[in-house]
Amino acid sequence: MFAALCTLALAVPLGNPRVGAAIAAVAVLGALAVTDGPLFELLAYPSDYEAGRLYGIVTLVLAGATLGLIAVTTSMSVAVFVGTVLLVGYGNLAEQLAHRWTDRDVVHTAAFCVVATVAAVAGQSAARSIADGATLESLSPALPTMLFLGASGALLASLLRDILFANDDPVVMLTVGLLGWLLAELEPALALSGGEIVAALAVTVAFGYASYALETASIAGMLTGILLGLLTIVLGGYGWFAVLISFFAIGGLSSKYRYEEKAERGVAEDNNGARGSGNVLGNAAVALGAVLGYAASSATLLPGNPEPSLFLFAFAGSVATAMSDTLSSEIGSVFETPRLITTLEPVEPGTDGGVTWQGEIAGVAGAAVVAGISYGLFDAVTTVGAAIIVAAGVVGMTVDSLLGATLEGRVLGNQSVNFLATLSGALVCALLVLSFAVLG
Template sequence: MTAPVRRASVFAIICTFALAVPLGGPEVGAALAAVVILGAFAVTDGPLFDLLAYPSDYEDGRLYGLITFVLATVALGLIAVTTSMTLAVFVGTVLLIGYGNVAAQFTRQRTDSDVVIVTVFCLVAAAAAIVGQAATVTITDGAGTFESITSTLPLMVFLGASGALLAALLRDVLYSNDDPIVMLAVGLLCWLLAELEPTHALPEIVAALVVTIALGYVSYALETASIAGMLTGILLGLLTIVLGGYGWFVVLISFFAIGGLSSKFRYEQKATMGVAEDNNGARGSGNVLGNAAVAIVAVLGYAASSAALLPGGHDPSLFLFAFAGSVATAMSDTLSSEIGSVFDTPRLITTLEPVEPGTDGGVTWQGEVAGIVGAAVVAGISYGLFPEVTAVGAGIIVAAGVVGMTVDSLLGATLEGRLLGNQSVNFLATLSGAIVCALLVLSFAVLG
């Protein structure tokens, strides 16, 4: 057994101590955490230090990796005992990180395939989270345990899968010893999702996982998404299906599919011109989030509004239009950029002066037409899937997409490269599309 596997195994055992909170109460859990932290400060060398130390710990001669890991666990436990976060979410999150890490380290010793390592991590982490939640329910519920587990199993699976995907994504984009950050992020996400109280049955949750994982892997196999982009897409797709519905997912996946394929349009020509996406057009997590973050916030807003968690009594359908407006913007901007960039006569949107292909803020009439068509595709899909989207509503979605595309070009010509990066510009553009769509819907009283 190699050193990384041994260290991860010990950390997993320490994570199992989280069960002390439902078993003996917060006081027992705090006492165990204090013992581990004091012991970590006391051990500065020797075999035990070598067993528990991250490479960076040797420079300081302290087990700071273990200490910060336990402190993150304590912080999450404090949130659980002082807020509406359940102990099941707390325990499930801690076991998810601990045992997922063991599985990843063990697999890494046997293969160099990043996809295999990520897959094993997600499977074991999700299983550990489900077992941890079920064990906590068993400990705390007493009578009626079987009924409690049966009734909450769909939620446990949803939280376990969502947490595992987020953890795998963060582990891919952060440093390997950033597990405290990963743990807190996963715990907060699972807490939020539990508060939304999704009501799907277990077969529906499993079906959503199968659909999103299959499409995510296809995007990776076709080289339209990196591993991080694949994980981000799967997570966003799962949340969209469970919290919104398959109609919402179809709208979102239309962007990923058409946008991803458009990056392959005349790719060699774009590469020669210096305007092609990096990594053979495979989109990473930053690109996916820059284009889809507003959409997923709209899905969360829809779920929160439907669950009456938002003040003011907002019509949930308003979030549907905000969602469609943001996706229409992303589709419009992506097609405009990917198709318009192959034409060598772009003009700067602010002055209409000719500029070099690939210049931020440069537009072509061919790209503008492609962008309008992209917004119309999203509007047409929305019109066909959602009764709330009338012909007027579809027109509003097209208008919002075109406005968002224009905002993207204006930001590119004025702020990108100086104050904003590409992903920030994408985010602000999709946000503008969502806001414009929602405001136009309210103005035209489309919601009736």
């Protein structure tokens, strides 16, 4: 029934927006009229039982109607709207069927993502065929983009359902639809073939599952890493992905370094060192923004047409900061008593803003690793550029420690500190490169 309701989204390209609005109104009124009985039991969300109304279905239909309204009044395509709604509906169906087969959460997640991706591609294809009269042959050039949009949406939806908005499908639907709209606007930057998109998916899924199997990431952390990796490969390239994955791999393994000793000192990562979505996003959100900025700049979608290489350096600076901070914390925490960065007074291990000289050296080495990879992979990164990336990583690591000593725990949380530190590293890197370009 849930999937069938979502299939009604095809009414928009089949008829017109008025038909879709009429069907949505009937569905809302019908849901409000059902207060008990087998149909209520079939469609009720857990929170609906106390209210005695199918408010879950009502909000789902209203979310779909809102997304449809956006699609017919803005530049969002109807195909993205239909693909999004079918993605949520049939992904949910697959996940529920997987629950009957096994108790393994990773299998439930995989079932949702695979079927949701297929449903999204089918929905986009059907909408294009109905609205534009497109044939299978004329749809072929658009299939890589549709696959990319479907896979990205499926990964985001699964992530939101797993951690951020559990059982809140209306919010998931709206968020995924907006992501699809954004990525579709970057179509001029999507030059990969269908085989290359599949290869990108295979690579990112392999790395993501490896992080889960090695217990360096939770399911949510795995999904976040796969989504970030896919967007990075498609919108940036494999060189960008190599820089990003170096942080995930080295940073994840560093959390296992002398883990028992760190656990005894009370400074070990929770969940046996497995990083969740909050940790991944706190360290990589700025890098993702740089990738999107690079794609938008390459497609000449940004005002002023900024130089795409600036976003490359911002990306490298943010990843260098994340690597520096992670290695500084994970390696430095097992050595002698740390000192508060603002006063240099000895503090207890795990104190926010506490640093050790061993950790500082490890942080510089982490930034140097990112700079070395960037120097080897990108023609735009010269010797001076590599030095700037190292400097940006060290600056970002220092900002993280300063924020930890002054604001963390009172004004900011750990992930907010990570975000601001990586943002400072990205800005310093881009500004230094811009300054050298002007002076040179």
